[in-house]
Structures are given as structure tokens and as C-alpha cells.
Amino acid sequence: MKDNIIGFKRFFFLWLSVLSFEPSFPDDPYYRLWQPFTDKNEVVSTQTSVSSSDFWNKPPEKAFSKAIAAGVGKKLEIQWPSGSLQSTRYYVSLYFQDNRAASANSWRVFSVAVNGKTFYNNLNVSTGGVTIYSAEWPLSGPTKITLTPDAKSSAGPLINAGEVYQILPFGTRTLAKDVAVMEELARNLDNPPLDWVGDPCLPQENSWTGVSCSIKDTVARIISLDLTNAGISGTLPLTIDNLSALHHLWLGGNKFSGSIPEMNSLLKLETLYVL
Numbered sequence: 001m002k003d004n005i006i007g008f009k010r011f012f013f014l015w016l017s018v019l020s021f022e023p024s025f026p027d028d029p030y031y032r033l034w035q036p037f038t039d040k041n042e043v044v045s046t047q048t049s050v051s052s053s054d055f056w057n058k059p060p061e062k063a064f065s066k067a068i069a070a071g072v073g074k075k076l077e078i079q080w081p082s083g084s085l086q087s088t089r090y091y092v093s094l095y096f097q098d099n100r101a102a103s104a105n106s107w108r109v110f111s112v113a114v115n116g117k118t119f120y121n122n123l124n125v126s127t128g129g130v131t132i133y134s135a136e137w138p139l140s141g142p143t144k145i146t147l148t149p150d151a152k153s154s155a156g157p158l159i160n161a162g163e164v165y166q167i168l169p170f171g172t173r174t175l176a177k178d179v180a181v182m183e184e185l186a187r188n189l190d191n192p193p194l195d196w197v198g199d200p201c202l203p204q205e206n207s208w209t210g211v212s213c214s215i216k217d218t219v220a221r222i223i224s225l226d227l228t229n230a231g232i233s234g235t236l237p238l239t240i241d242n243l244s245a246l247h248h249l250w251l252g253g254n255k256f257s258g259s260i261p262e263m264n265s266l267l268k269l270e271t272l273y274v275l
């Protein structure tokens, strides 16, 4: 994907409960949103601080303050990000640091797999910290990160932080007004399709179920919405009148309740099935 930037559509960080209630770290040069994550695994505190300027992707120092860890010789498995991801490629970056006081023996070796596929083999993690990343890693559905210790490593695996975000074509976005309508529609439905999260049109090969879009210049617009026989119940929002690029609206075979909103602004509408 040549002209891609890293989009901010999916943006997760693994960060282990620090004692403040700050929603994110003000010292983050990229204004990333860091969210705490904990699970059943043990949490350890870090004794040696790192300087974020030592890392090209500049994680805030606090992201290293705690780690999820497993004992010597034990595998560490985390389900993170915790949600289900739309099937596409993601930028994935993971951060590690040996939590012990700095010494010649404060390092450990383990391999990192994401959804069973090797992400990095025999990673040597010392108190200086290390980041490993992939610019385009395919993910789909739930994500599992597995750290497998080297048999000779005298300490178990651990992980401090991570980022996963979705790659979007350079500059392309779905018109905000169309996104707002679709998000409201999703909220109004009792059982919206499972993939109705993120951008409704992008990435193009993966638009929301039932949604078709056209892209002109760098703006995607929703041109048809087909939920025929999708077994959906709920109401239609009034804002549906804002989908001004819509050509086809097919909602038949569902259990919508309430009244049909006005569609006076849908000047391009060619076909409409609501029953």
C-alpha cells in the first residue's frame, strides 16, 4: 500500500494501571490515547526508567512503569486489544523492558507471536527497553499475543505496552455527516451487524455490511445501504435524511419499528424498499 499513512481509526494502547487517573499522558508528543489494560496475569513494577527519546516511536516514559509478567519458563498469553477487529492490516508496535534493577544479568529472552504467527523470534529484553513493530500486520476478529520464554532464559516473559492501529489510505475519509448518520443508525438498531464499527466505507474492500460507497478525490460517500433480510429490529433515525449521496436504500425483510423518517434531502435516491 504505497500512499498510506497511519490512520487514527483504531487506536489501542496497552498500558498497565498506574496510580493516577490521567486519561492519557500529556507528555506524549503524538497525543496518543493510552488506555489501561489488566487481566488475570501478574503485574510488576519497573525499577529502571527509560528515556522515551531512545525509541523512534517515542512511547511516554510512563508506558514502561508497569508490565504484565509470567514466571520463569512460563508462557504469557494476553487477549489484547480486547475487542474484535475488522479484518485488515494494522500497524502493531509492542514495548518491553526488563523490570528489575539494572545489572549485567537483568535481561530475558522470549519469542513473540500474534495470533499464533511469529512476530519476533528470541527477543532479548534488557532494562534499556525495546520496541518491535510491524507496519502492516493482518488482524481479524480477536487478537492474542503470546510470549514464549527461551528455555535458557533465567526470567519469564513480560510486556509493558502496545499500540494497534488501522492503516487508512492517505487522506481518505468518509464524509463526517455520513459517518454521523451511520453511527446513529447503529445505535438505534437492537442488533446492528457485528462489523458496524469504525469507518463505514474504509478500507474500501471492507466497508460495513450492507454499505456501498464511492470515493471521489479523498472523500468517501455512502451511495447505497442494503439491509434486506438482515433480521434487524430497531428504529430509523431522522438524520437518515442527511445521507445526501444515497442512491439505493433497501431495508425490506426486517422488523423496524416507529415511523419512516422524511427523506426530502435524498435527491439522488433511485430505489427505496422499506417493507
Ligand SMILES: *[C@@H]1O[C@H](CO)[C@@H](O)[C@H](O)[C@H]1NC(C)=O
Binding pocket: 104, 107, 109, 124, 125, 126
Ligand atoms: C541479552 O542482552 C544483554 C545485554 O543487554 C547481553 O549481556 C546478553 O548476553 C544478551 N543475551 C543473549 C542470549 O543474547
Ligand SMILES: *[C@@H]1O[C@H](CO)[C@@H](O)[C@H](O)[C@H]1NC(C)=O
Binding pocket: 177, 238, 239, 240, 241, 242
Ligand atoms: C443533518 O446534519 C446536520 C449537521 O450537518 C444536523 O444539524 C441536522 O440535525 C441533521 N439533520 C437531521 C434531520 O438530523
